[in-house]
Amino acid sequence: MKQTGDLNLVKKINKSIVLHHIRTDSPISRARIAEITGLTKATVSSLVNELIESSLVDEIGVGESSGGRKPMMLLFNGTAGYAIGVDLGVHDILAVLTDLTGKVVREKRVNHDNPSAQEVIDLLKATIRDLINGAPESVYGIIGIGIGVPGICDEDGTLLFAPNLEWENVPLQKYMEETFHIPVVIDNEANAGAVGEKQFGAGRETANLVYVSIGIGIGAGIIIKGELYRGATGFSGEIGHISIQHDGPKCRCGSLGCWELYASEHALLERARQEFGSSITLEMLLRKAEAGDAAIIALFERLGYFLGVGVVNIINSYNPEFVILGGRLAGAEKWLMKPLLQLLEKRSLPHPRKLLNVAFSELSDRSTVLGAASFAVTKFFASTTVSVEHN
Amino acid sequence: MKQTGDLNLVKKINKSIVLHHIRTDSPISRARIAEITGLTKATVSSLVNELIESSLVDEIGVGESSGGRKPMMLLFNGTAGYAIGVDLGVHDILAVLTDLTGKVVREKRVNHDNPSAQEVIDLLKATIRDLINGAPESVYGIIGIGIGVPGICDEDGTLLFAPNLEWENVPLQKYMEETFHIPVVIDNEANAGAVGEKQFGAGRETANLVYVSIGIGIGAGIIIKGELYRGATGFSGEIGHISIQHDGPKCRCGSLGCWELYASEHALLERARQEFGSSITLEMLLRKAEAGDAAIIALFERLGYFLGVGVVNIINSYNPEFVILGGRLAGAEKWLMKPLLQLLEKRSLPHPRKLLNVAFSELSDRSTVLGAASFAVTKFFASTTVSVEHN
DNA sequence: TAAGTTTGTTTAATGAATTTACAAACTATT
DNA sequence: AATAGTTTGTAAATTCATTAAACAAACTTA
Structure with missing residues (x-):
């Protein structure tokens, strides 16, 4: 109604x-x-x-x-209350305590080697509990918890499907609210990252941006007129599964030639391991490229090309003012950016491109965690000052 | 502000x-x-x-x-006023007079063989003038004009770029308002079509839909939560230029392997002409397919496959509840639909697909013209009952 | 015929913004 | 210094759309 x-x-x-x-x-x-x-x-x-x-x-x-x-x-008065932001990653948890302005007061990072969901959730609770206990005294106390997750969620904060965690149908919001008795917001890590960049990062001046989160897969958070766009049922932005080669190799999603098969960190490492041995890591690749290894640099340049192919698709379909690339690949910016920009120059439509900017994240791996905290703060203000969204 | x-x-x-x-x-x-x-x-x-x-x-x-x-x-009281809706096509103009409920009262269709912009605009004015003169008496008279155009427009109603008309920077809204002294709305034909389908066609029950307009090129109008989504600067939805083959043939937009090179009516005819001679038309293809010509049917099935490839991309990136396919290809539905649905079943992500529906337009070639009239009506009510959008 | 229900209007109260007025605090000018 | 003019923030009176409560009219049902 x-x-x-x-x-x-x-x-x-x-x-x-x-x-x-x-x-x-x-x-x-x-x-x-x-x-x-x-x-x-x-x-x-x-x-x-x-x-x-x-x-x-x-x-x-x-x-x-x-x-x-x-x-x-x-x-x-930013210290009238504090929020918790969490980036629930596939191999680790990054959690922060921020004040109401988004300033990080405390931070915790813990590894988990992806054991059972229950164990990860217990670790998550302990990490949050620890931050709460260490929070300064304030008028409103801890006003809420925001969690960015590597998967698809519904409006009730249930993590429907997280392939890389191998989780399905985990009612995370319910668990957390039952434990901490404060408002909890669950959203996709790319959505949280987009909000993080909009509020605190490269996108502060921009009302329309797409944040592309590049990791094992590729996800995107889309901000339109300053607000997060969630699609019909809250799980949009599965942009990694846009096919860039209709008869390409098969993806685990069922489709063929998905973008993330070509342009994710995972894809880069797969290819590097084929060529240079199975023990290679991103850090090693960066070091070798820095030292001038032409074969490795070529590998990054190829990745830059494929990033560009997908970014052109984003530009032509979403028409943002700003595309922000996030994830650990930011470290390879100097080799990725040139082929990417060259491709944009050649291939994107002139009108959408006119106002466009492309950059790597300024917040490094903090976009998601800051965005998640920002979700909690936004929810707090929505309940105290404006609450139009009832339906 | x-x-x-x-x-x-x-x-x-x-x-x-x-x-x-x-x-x-x-x-x-x-x-x-x-x-x-x-x-x-x-x-x-x-x-x-x-x-x-x-x-x-x-x-x-x-x-x-x-x-x-x-x-x-x-x-x-639908007859308190009347609106004009226009579909400005590449080869013809379809214009209607509707009442405030969207009911068509009069209709005119005129051909133009794409002469100069000035001549087409004069024809457009004469057509509209004719409908206005024939309108019934009413309290508010003609409350506005909506025009769907085959190209990219800005907020001021200037047609920035219409490749198939070979127009650039035509301030159509200004021209029309100066001539008729009533409010005029200009928008992309796919956007108008999406609104037409939402209001009067297959999408009446759906809050989130994508209307894909298949003609010489492919465009899309995107409706989110019942409202048209226009992207950052008003020219989103150039979905025909999403690349489905990153190293495919060159498109006039500069990119390679764009969807419309494979799945537009134009692409179908190009291919048919290569195989069966240069004089072939869509109507002939439909007739031959109806008669059981296997080669022609195969051609349609191939088109269905490529339509599916793009629709999967739409589903994965916009996550709509309903994808409506519009344009003259609706006539080939019976050969297109099967390969298209097969592809969806195989390739789209399970979560977005769950709620999804795909269908051809119910309004045949009237989606755009009805949507355009609806723009005028909406603008009228915005000015009389709610006018929140001032900025 | 009486009792109960539904519709739609009237009247008074509420409360948030506006308009107008004004006091306090300050700068600039003579 | 004295005076004039400006800016800030508050106070009092007014406006106006909604709500709440009361009510009359019109209708159904027992």
Whole structure:
């Protein structure tokens, strides 16, 4: 059912707008917020005072006058609460405690060699418990947990299918909420990564971006008009399984010639092992390329070409302003970027390309974990200031 | 700038909700609307009376009692105004006059053999003028014009690039508004087609669908949560230029192995002409296939296969509930569908496919023209009942 | 015929924003 | 210094759409 309008809705909308400006443009005065938003000074004043009341905003003293009374500057109080962000990887768990601005306060990384789901979940709980116990005192305490997972989830936070973990139908959100009794958000690691890059990384200035997560497979998180696009049922972005060769080799998904068979880290290593022995790792390849090994450099350049093929497909179908490539391959940027850009220049449609930018992640392996924490913070604010999404 | 909330916004939201229910669930009583929406009877009554005042709603007499006073039934007044919808094709113009419910009142189809842009625009104007002159008297008159074009447009209604018309940078919206002095909406024919199918065709029950327009090229219109998705800058959906063979033949777009080189009507005819002579047409192919010509049927089956390859890519990247195939190839459905479905069954990911449906258009060649008219109607209601989109 | 139900309107109350006014604090000018 | 003008933030009165409560009219059922 559609959400109807009433006075409550009006207040929530305006309060969230005011808070948004304090979060992004602070330090800022009441008068300036009124000017920017079009709300009257009286309205802004009233809403700001409620936000101060609820500890989300602080007055930090007077600012510079522009020819009249000095303004009282407002600051978002990032330490009114803390969030947990988790990147549940195939071989390790990266977890962070952030404040409400997304600043990392503590961080834990633990390995697991992919034992049973139960053992990984227990490890996950212990890791989170540890971060919670070490969190500073605050008004709202731990406001929520966000978890990025390497697979497909539904709206209830059940991990439906994670091929590389070999998990199926794990109700992760339920488990976590039963354990910690705070709101939990579960989403795909590429979606979380896209949000991480949008909020804290290379995509801060961009409303439309695609984050391509390159690892064992290839996934993508798509941000449209500043918001994550999830597709019809919440599991879109399986872009690694776009076929770039309709009669190519068979993929485990059933299709033929999927992009991730050519352009993933896994594909690179497979090929390198065929040519140079089975014990080779990405770190070794990077070292050899750095030392000038032409055969290895050629291998990276070939990968750059195939990355480009898929990126052209992304550009032509999603038309983003920014494509951000994430994952450990960022370390090979210097060999990948040239063939990739050459291919884009040659092959993408002129109109979509005009505004386009391609870059590797700025956050290295933190995009997902920061995005996951950001999910928790967003959910917190949605419940306190605006809650339009009820359906 | 974000839209702030005030009483005006509340009223617009609620009025549009009430009108929406009268448009879709009529005949319906005030009491029933209050029940469905959660608004009070008093609020609904007040809003309905304003809608009656503005001629958009009529009382059509009392309905059946369910044990008390008989309800006064309300009906949307579809003839309070009329809209023009146009499908500007490469070889012809199809234009319709519809009422506010989308019902076609008059229709005109004229051929043009792609002369200069100016001549086509003059023909377009004459065609529209003719429909306007023949429109019935109504309260609001002609409320707007929607035009679907075979190319890429910007937000100002300029046709940036239409390869098959050989047009570039034609400010069509400006021309039309200067001529007719009513609101004009310009959009890609595939986008219009998607909206047409969503409103009036196979996609009525579906919130997430992709309409694939197969003609000289292949385009797509994407509907997410009931709304058209336009990508970052308004020219997304160039899905025909997704490469399905990274080292395939060169496309006019610059890339290699684009889907439309394999699966468009144009590609089919090219191949047929190579094999069976240069004078062959789609109609001839259909007739021969109908007569049992195995070579021709094989040609269609091959096309079905390649349609499937692209549809799998669409499913994996957009994850829609429904893929609707439009264009003249609908006539070959019986030979295309089997290889297409076989391919889907084999190649698409299990989760996205679960809810998926694939079908040919129900509206034959009217999807675009009806969608275009619907654009005009939507714009009209946006300006009279809700106008949130100002930025 | 009486009792209960449903519809739709009327009236009063609520509350969030706006408008207007204003005091406080500051800068610039004479 | 004194004065004028500007800017900030609050206060009081007004506006207006919704809600809640009451009610009259119209209808069904026992």
